[in-house]
Every structure is written in C-alpha cells, then in structure tokens.
Amino acid sequence: MKRPRILLTRRWPDAVEQRLARDYDMVVDSADRPLSARQLRAAMSAFDALCPTVSDRIDTAILSVPNACVRMIGNFGVGTDNIDLEAARHAGIAVSNTPGVLTEATADIALLLLLTAARRGGEGERELRAGAWSGWRPTHLLGMELSGKRLGLVGFGRIAQAVARRARHGFGMAIHYYNRSPADPAVEKELGATRHVDLDTLLASTDIVSLHVPGGAETHHLIDARRLALLRSDAILINTARGTVIDEAALADALANRTIAAAGLDVYEREPAVHPALLRQDNAVLLPHLGSATIETRSAMGHKVADNLDAFFGGRPLPDPVIS
Numbered sequence: 030m031k032r033p034r035i036l037l038t039r040r041w042p043d044a045v046e047q048r049l050a051r052d053y054d055m056v057v058d059s060a061d062r063p064l065s066a067r068q069l070r071a072a073m074s075a076f077d078a079l080c081p082t083v084s085d086r087i088d089t090a091i092l093s094v095p096n097a098c099v100r101m102i103g104n105f106g107v108g109t110d111n112i113d114l115e116a117a118r119h120a121g122i123a124v125s126n127t128p129g130v131l132t133e134a135t136a137d138i139a140l141l142l143l144l145t146a147a148r149r150g151g152e153g154e155r156e157l158r159a160g161a162w163s164g165w166r167p168t169h170l171l172g173m174e175l176s177g178k179r180l181g182l183v184g185f186g187r188i189a190q191a192v193a194r195r196a197r198h199g200f201g202m203a204i205h206y207y208n209r210s211p212a213d214p215a216v217e218k219e220l221g222a223t224r225h226v227d228l229d230t231l232l233a234s235t236d237i238v239s240l241h242v243p244g245g246a247e248t249h250h251l252i253d254a255r256r257l258a259l260l261r262s263d264a265i266l267i268n269t270a271r272g273t274v275i276d277e278a279a280l281a282d283a284l285a286n287r288t289i290a291a292a293g294l295d296v297y298e299r300e301p302a303v304h305p306a307l308l309r310q311d312n313a314v315l316l317p318h319l320g321s322a323t324i325e326t327r328s329a330m331g332h333k334v335a336d337n338l339d340a341f342f343g344g345r346p347l348p349d350p351v352i353s
C-alpha cells in the first residue's frame with residue numbers, strides 16, 4: 030500500500046521524526062522557518078496530511094485550494110486558533126491537536142514569569158550584565174512577596190489548575206478564578222479556589238492575574254484598555270495563553286504609566302513580532318513562546334501527532350479530535 034505523504038513544517042524532536050519516517054513518506058521543512066502562504070497552498074495538493082505548528086496560519090485561502098489532497102491536519106500544539114476550523118470542516122479535513130501533555134511545562138513557565146516579574150529578576154539581570162550593579166542595599170529592586178497574595182486565573186482549564194496548584198501549595202497564594210462553569214468541587218476544595226462570575230470583579234480584586242483562555246475571535250482583546258484600568262496599581266499580569274487576548278498597545282501604556290506594576294508575557298499578538306513599545310518597558314518580562322519548550326513535552330507533543338496520524342490513516346477514531 031502507498032505510504033501517506035506528510036509534511037512537517039518545522040524540525041521535530043529526532044525520535045518523533047524517526048518514528049514518522051518509518052511509516053510515512055515524510056518531508057520535513059529543514060529550514061525550520063515559517064512557510065509562506067504560497068508554499069502552504071502548494072503543499073495542500075502535494076501531501077495527504079499537513080503537520081503545522083501553532084505559528085503556521087492555515088487559513089481559508091490555504092484550505093480552499095482546488096484539487097487538494099490533504100485529508101488530515103495534525104497540529105503540533107494544543108491551541109488551534111492558527112487553523113480556520115470552519116474552513117477545514119467545510120473542506121472535509123480532519124484536525125487533531127495535542128492536549129494534556131503540555132500542561133505542566135506551560136504551568137512552569139507561568140510561574141517563571143510570575144516570579145521574575147514579582148521579584149524583578151529581568152531588571153536585576155540586565156543591570157548586573159550591564160556592569161551597573163553598585164552592590165547590596167536595602168532599597169534595591171524591591172519586589173512583591175507572593176505568600177498570601179491573591180492569584181486571579183482567567184479561565185480554569187488544565188493549565189490554569191496546574192498554575193493554581195503550584196501557587197497554592199508552593200507559594201501559599203490565595204486562588205481566585207473566572208470561568209464560565211464552576212470547577213469540580215474536589216478541585217475547588219484542594220486549591221481553596223474561589224470562583225468569580227464577573228471578570229471585572231476578579232481583575233479589580235487580585236494581585237496577580239494570569240490568563241488561560243484560548244485564542245480566537247471570542248477572546249480577542251479580552252484584556253483591553255478598560256479592563257487594564259481595573260487592575261490595581263501594584264498588580265502583575267501574566268500571559269502564557271495567546272497574545273491576541275491582550276491589546277498590546279494598551280498594555281504597553283499601562284506599564285509605561287505604572288498603572289500596573291509589571292507584566293510577564295510568553296505570547297504575542299503577531300509572533301514573532303513583539304510590539305516595540307513593550308520592548309521598551311523595563312517592567313515587562315518577555316519570553317519567546319517557551320511554554321511547552323521542554324525536551325519531554327515537545328517529544329510527547331510530537332508522539333501525540335504521530336498517534337493521531339496513525340489512527341487516521343489506519344481508519345480508527347482520532348485520539349485527540351478537534352474535527353473528526
């Protein structure tokens with residue numbers, strides 16, 4: 030039987046590439062840079078499956094090329110806001126993602142941002158490397174202590190709960206969350222978590238706000254200038270979800286005017302571009318979308334895509350269906 034032709038739009042961990050090469054006619058874009066829309070359109074008629082990353086935009090123009098062969102998209106990522114799902118459904122293309130395996134790694138990065146922003150680690154490191162550290166002094170780079178502070182989680186899925194667990198059990202923080210539906214009572218009890226039914230109230234009453242909602246039209250600029258103005262002047266905003274959830278220009282203003290104390294960001298509206306005004310803010314901790322970047326997690330994500338491809342081409346139900 031002819032082996033399915035698959036395209037990996039980036040380099041993947043070696044073990045996963047080797048696994049896929051055994052069963053598929055695989056092309057890896059070894060340039061490891063985003064493919065152009067033209068290249069992606071051409072790929073639609075040259076492969077049976079595309080395996081994009083969360084930074085490849087698979088939009089209607091790509092999904093509606095005539096004479097397409099692609100029948101399945103195995104997204105290397107849990108978020109699928111890079112894919113026009115309606116257009117994929119319309120074109121009869123199955124889509125899978127990689128839930129579950131990046132929860133702990135992403136929660137770790139949220140905590141890294143939270144600690145770095147609260148304790149001004151980025152400012153300190155820059156000062157030291159610039160040779161500008163004049164030595165220990167009682168008022169040097171004072172930050173916020175986490176113990177006893179209120180953490181407000183916007184969205185309360187797997188990653189938010191993993192962040193809450195670390196914050197509660199590791200740092201003694203009080204957990205508040207905003208979510209459409211209440212969490213499992215056992216989870217609420219374990220974390221001592223309080224649910225807010227109104228986002229504005231949560232924003233106004235917590236010390237650190239961490240975002241955990243999916244990207245897409247529904248959450249676009251959920252945190253805009255009006256909502257940023259609700260935050261306390263000593264508040265810290267953390268985003269490991271999607272850049273589009275925050276109006277970056279408004280956030281840069283809030284940081285510059287010190288209407289909030291700091292922000293820790295791992296994701297941006299137009300990656301890999303970062304709003305230039307954010308780059309100028311000393312109280313912004315900025316990471317290049319490292320949430321899932323551990324050896325263990327990236328391998329697990331790759332194997333998940335492989336499991337979904339195997340199921341699809343083996344005629345079995347997708348283990349992680351977004352569209353089946």
Ligand code: DGY
Pocket residue numbers: 083105106107108109131318319320321322
């Ligand atoms: C995802 O999988 O959605 C993440 O953003 C990648 O780290």
